[in-house]
Amino acid sequence: MADKKLTPEDIAGIKYSPAERDWMDPTVEFKKGTYVYSAPLKDQQMLQLPNPRQWNPLDEDWKLPENWKQIILEAMKDRMDKFRSWKLFLDICVRCGACADKCHFFIGSGDPKNMPVMRAELLRSVYRKYFTAGGKVFGRLGGARELDEKVIKEWYYYFYQCTECRRCSVYCPYGIDTCEITMMGRELLNAVGCSNEWVVSPASNCFRTGNHLGVPPHAMKQSLESAADDVFAVTGIRVDVPINRKGAEILFVTPSADYFATPAWYTLMGYLMLFHEIGLDYTFSTYASEGGNFGLFHSADIAKSLNSKIYAEAKRLGVKWILGGECGHMWRVMHQYMDTFNGTADFLEQPVSPLTGARFENAASTRMVHICEFTADLIHNHKLKLDPSRNNKWKVTFHDSCNPARSMGLLDEPRYIINNTCNYFYEMPENTIRERTFCCGGGAGLGSDENMEMRLRGGYPRANAVKYVQEKHGVNVLACICAIDKAVFPPLLEYWVPGVETAGVHELVGNALIMQGEKTRETDLRGDPLNNVGKNEGGTNVV
Amino acid sequence: MTGKKVLIPLGAVIGLVLLAVLFFQVAGLHYFVLIILPYICGAIFFAGLIYRVIRWAQSPVPFHIPTVCGQEKSLPWIKQDKLGSPSNWLQVTGRMLMEIFLFRSLFRNSKVEHAPEARLVYGGNRWLWLGGLAFHVSLFIILFRHLRFFTEPVFAPVLWMSDLDGLLQLAIPTLFITDIIILIALIYLFTRRVVFAQVRFISLPSDYLALFLIMGVAISGVLMRSVFKVDLTYVKELAMSIIRFDPVVSGAIGLPFFIHIILACTLIAYFPFSKMMHAAGILFSPTRNLLNNSRMKRHINPWNHPVRVHTYAEYEDEFRNQMKKVGLPVETDETGSK
Numbered sequence: 107m108a109d110k111k112l113t114p115e116d117i118a119g120i121k122y123s124p125a126e127r128d129w130m131d132p133t134v135e136f137k138k139g140t141y142v143y144s145a146p147l148k149d150q151q152m153l154q155l156p157n158p159r160q161w162n163p164l165d166e167d168w169k170l171p172e173n174w175k176q177i178i179l180e181a182m183k184d185r186m187d188k189f190r191s192w193k194l195f196l197d198i199c200v201r202c203g204a205c206a207d208k209c210h211f212f213i214g215s216g217d218p219k220n221m222p223v224m225r226a227e228l229l230r231s232v233y234r235k236y237f238t239a240g241g242k243v244f245g246r247l248g249g250a251r252e253l254d255e256k257v258i259k260e261w262y263y264y265f266y267q268c269t270e271c272r273r274c275s276v277y278c279p280y281g282i283d284t285c286e287i288t289m290m291g292r293e294l295l296n297a298v299g300c301s302n303e304w305v306v307s308p309a310s311n312c313f314r315t316g317n318h319l320g321v322p323p324h325a326m327k328q329s330l331e332s333a334a335d336d337v338f339a340v341t342g343i344r345v346d347v348p349i350n351r352k353g354a355e356i357l358f359v360t361p362s363a364d365y366f367a368t369p370a371w372y373t374l375m376g377y378l379m380l381f382h383e384i385g386l387d388y389t390f391s392t393y394a395s396e397g398g399n400f401g402l403f404h405s406a407d408i409a410k411s412l413n414s415k416i417y418a419e420a421k422r423l424g425v426k427w428i429l430g431g432e433c434g435h436m437w438r439v440m441h442q443y444m445d446t447f448n449g450t451a452d453f454l455e456q457p458v459s460p461l462t463g464a465r466f467e468n469a470a471s472t473r474m475v476h477i478c479e480f481t482a483d484l485i486h487n488h489k490l491k492l493d494p495s496r497n498n499k500w501k502v503t504f505h506d507s508c509n510p511a512r513s514m515g516l517l518d519e520p521r522y523i524i525n526n527t528c529n530y531f532y533e534m535p536e537n538t539i540r541e542r543t544f545c546c547g548g549g550a551g552l553g554s555d556e557n558m559e560m561r562l563r564g565g566y567p568r569a570n571a572v573k574y575v576q577e578k579h580g581v582n583v584l585a586c587i588c589a590i591d592k593a594v595f596p597p598l599l600e601y602w603v604p605g606v607e608t609a610g611v612h613e614l615v616g617n618a619l620i621m622q623g624e625k626t627r628e629t630d631l632r633g634d635p636l637n638n639v640g641k642n643e644g645g646t647n648v649v
Numbered sequence: 650m651t652g653k654k655v656l657i658p659l660g661a662v663i664g665l666v667l668l669a670v671l672f673f674q675v676a677g678l679h680y681f682v683l684i685i686l687p688y689i690c691g692a693i694f695f696a697g698l699i700y701r702v703i704r705w706a707q708s709p710v711p712f713h714i715p716t717v718c719g720q721e722k723s724l725p726w727i728k729q730d731k732l733g734s735p736s737n738w739l740q741v742t743g744r745m746l747m748e749i750f751l752f753r754s755l756f757r758n759s760k761v762e763h764a765p766e767a768r769l770v771y772g773g774n775r776w777l778w779l780g781g782l783a784f785h786v787s788l789f790i791i792l793f794r795h796l797r798f799f800t801e802p803v804f805a806p807v808l809w810m811s812d813l814d815g816l817l818q819l820a821i822p823t824l825f826i827t828d829i830i831i832l833i834a835l836i837y838l839f840t841r842r843v844v845f846a847q848v849r850f851i852s853l854p855s856d857y858l859a860l861f862l863i864m865g866v867a868i869s870g871v872l873m874r875s876v877f878k879v880d881l882t883y884v885k886e887l888a889m890s891i892i893r894f895d896p897v898v899s900g901a902i903g904l905p906f907f908i909h910i911i912l913a914c915t916l917i918a919y920f921p922f923s924k925m926m927h928a929a930g931i932l933f934s935p936t937r938n939l940l941n942n943s944r945m946k947r948h949i950n951p952w953n954h955p956v957r958v959h960t961y962a963e964y965e966d967e968f969r970n971q972m973k974k975v976g977l978p979v980e981t982d983e984t985g986s987k
Contacts, residue, residue: 114767121845122761126651154957188952190708191935197701198930203848204754204777207761212771223851240922247657249853275716278780279748280757280927281936283716288823313959314967324971350977392968392977406711411956422961422980442713445947468736469724472944479723486726487854511713515721515734515941522727537759537771541718541733567761570769618917 112559114602117214117566122207124218130231132256134263136163139559140455141268142552145306150299152310153408157299163262168255174298175253179236181297186237191286196233198280199226205274205284210545211267214563219264222274222284227277228264229291232257262300265291267560269549270403271508276541288550293405301404305551308400312412316395317362323392329365333374340375340633342625345382347390350423354389355460357420360431361398361589370592372631373432373610378482380612383621384461384489389430394419397436398589402443403551410447416597417448427457428474432610434507434588435549437476441514445472462487476510476521478587481615491620495635497528498626500583501613503575504531505568506543507588509611520587520611527618532579538571548594561594562601569602576606583607585614651849658858661914662865669911673904681888682907684896690914697921698929705933713948716936734941741940748937752782777841784834787827790814794825798888823875828867835864859923862916877905887977
């Protein structure tokens with residue numbers, strides 16, 4: 107990639123028929139653009155990770171601790187005793203191959219070890235060798251192989267070529283979830299001090315400052331106020347930005363990218379406008395200033411540690427319930443892990459919309475509601491005045507972010523919002539949306555720039571489906587509800603589908619929302635003129 | 650290399666057949682093969698099965714991780730996908746039954762292909778689903794038919810099933826429909842493993858071993874009935890005596906049955922230690938058997954150990970001055986004063 111630009115023809119030339127080769131011999135080549143850097147020492151130390159050290163995947167010697175093999179095998183045993191999923195998934199795969207071509211990394215790279223079944227076999231082969239009679243007796247014939255340093259390197263390479271998107275799990279006849287496999291693979295690597303910078307540095311920042319980007323409280327305040335200024339510039343309305351306010355009814359938690367990076371920034375503006383318009387009694391928090399949780403991409407313990415701030419802060423501020431912004435893996439944690447990690451939340455109240463009186467029964471225990479559920483309910487109950495024509499320049503398609511789709515089933519709420527705030531909405535082909543959605547290619551800690559070739563490859567199936575609706579319907583914006591999407595898609599789409607922008611669903615809400623006392627809007631939230639409908643989107647015919 | 654992965658398991662099964670031929674020649678070994686071996690292998694099967702299931706059950710399900718395949722239950726006016734995102738026991742039972750009996754997830758299978766103009770397309774690919782289902786349904790019916798050897802008087806539905814399965818016998822005597830289907834399905838399952846490069850790449854010798862063993866059992870069974878005409882009354886007497894724990898070898902039982910029983914015994918003894926345990930494993934799969942209700946009801950992790958956290962107090966201690974400067978409220982005015 108570094109030398110030669112990756113082209114659609116390169117991908118079209120990939121044969122999904124791997125050449126005959128014995129995968130049991132660990133072969134891994136750390137090529138520029140296809141792997142992630144190792145975690146800096148200071149961040150390993152901040153999180154007190156085991157066997158901390160400076161090392162580099164390109165080095166021959168990874169400076170593994172002396173008893174690394176024993177550490178790995180003990181960690182395997184420990185996880186088998188703690189996670190039924192893992193134990194079961196090591197045992198019951200029949201290698202039918204249904205998962206093989208469901209992985210965006212396999213589709214984009216053709217590397218047979220990116221077939222989900224192979225990713226798991228990289229671990230299973232070691233499991234058989236040390237934990238099953240068949241593997242001990244028959245060795246390779248029994249599907250077993252020796253654990254050596256090359257295997258560790260192979261694990262590092264391939265467990266950081268999985269975005270834990272769970273697409274393969276949809277197709278597996280036993281529901282084997284490669285996300286569980288990868289999570290455990292990473293836990294094993296962590297145990298011997300092999301972790302990834304793009305995971306550990308944000309997690310370390312989040313531990314200390316409350317958010318992945320390491321934004322300290324005063325800077326966060328400035329940032330939110332500057333978003334309020336931007337809202338003022340567009341609408342002429344001065345919106346409040348309540349922060350760390352005790353006694354608010356609702357704690358609002360959103361990924362830090364929303365107040366630090368575009369295009370997530372416009373989503374933040376949308377939230378601020380919405381909350382102002384409905385007079386929501388809410389607060390941001392600087393301590394719990396991160397909805398996302400990169401700990402999830404590291405280990406259950408770090409995930410739990412970072413997540414603990416949400417309930418702790420809700421308790422300290424004395425709110426009634428929690429509202430969460432647009433984010434993918436954040437909602438995996440909030441929906442499937444938070445209550446288990448850090449519940450119970452009985453100091454909170456069961457969420458009720460102060461505007462419509464709707465009780466969010468589906469959040470009765472965790473007491474945290476997704477912003478799309480909240481807004482869809484507002485729209486359904488006619489609490490918002492919307493002018494979808496303000497989004498007329500957008501021909502919208504919706505990308506189901508992996509986690510809200512496959513871990514929550516949040517599918518129709520965002521579509522309902524889009525349909526009420528936009529006039530032009532087109533679905534991508536059915537094999538690429540809803541529970542079959544394709545990952546952006548940069549989730550689970552793979553979104554770093556040094557990994558760009560793999561990101562482009564992994565994101566190709568999604569981009570290819572976007573290209574289809576671009577050509578068929580003139581789609582020019584990909585709406586999504588995930589902060590990683592909002593960071594990963596702009597370069598990905600610029601590369602594969604120039605002319606298609608990325609937007610949060612609440613940016614579209616902000617554009618369409620008619621606010622009381624607003625001035626005549628001349629621009630959308632991006633500052634682009636509103637009347638410039640049908641302007642040449644450009645870029646589609648780049649040679 | 651694939652050759653080796655296929656030939657060694659094939660050799661092993663052929664070896665078992667030869668062993669059966671050898672044992673058949675030695676009269677003194679008949680009692681062992683017909684009586685002792687079934688008991689040993691049956692014991693291994695049940696003990697192994699229970700052991701494996703208990704081992705799985707011993708590990709907790711710490712987190713609530715269903716793979717959701719449809720719209721969640723959220724607002725009352727949004728239509729929930731009750732099978733893809735079950736929120737009560739009835740619905741999840743439905744989901745599981747659809748998985749177990751209809752292989753619903755496999756039914757989704759597609760195949761990625763390159764279309765002109767660098768387009769990726771995902772065409773339906775249901776052959777594996779069809780082949781898998783044909784194999785498993787036939788196997789189930791065949792096993793069910795075998796109950797006629799183990800019940801006296803024969804359980805009536807077994808006879809009905811045999812009659813139904815034997816409809817073709819009007820044209821081809823002594824051949825059951827399921828015999829044909831299972832053999833075709835097995836040939837398909839084997840062929841795809843060696844022909845399709847993806848599956849060939851991932852296949853292990855044990856994948857072939859399972860196929861060859863089952864093929865061996867099926868072929869010897871079919872031959873027993875249609876070609877060698879083994880006297881089934883002796884077989885039935887033997888089977889009944891075994892399950893009554895009063896074993897007798899009452900009459901002359903031919904070589905085909907000898908082969909059949911040795912292969913079948915090997916298969917059931919191997920079962921608990923093989924991938925065939927997916928049959929029990931599917932019931933335990935947390936991505937399928939859990940409700941999508943993790944925000945409605947708290948899921949308990951039995952080992953939910955405490956972890957190191959960064960408390961608000963520690964956080965405020967670090968950032969208090971800056972917070973005060975920009976007018977953010979603080980809990981205490983000075984470090985450590987509370």
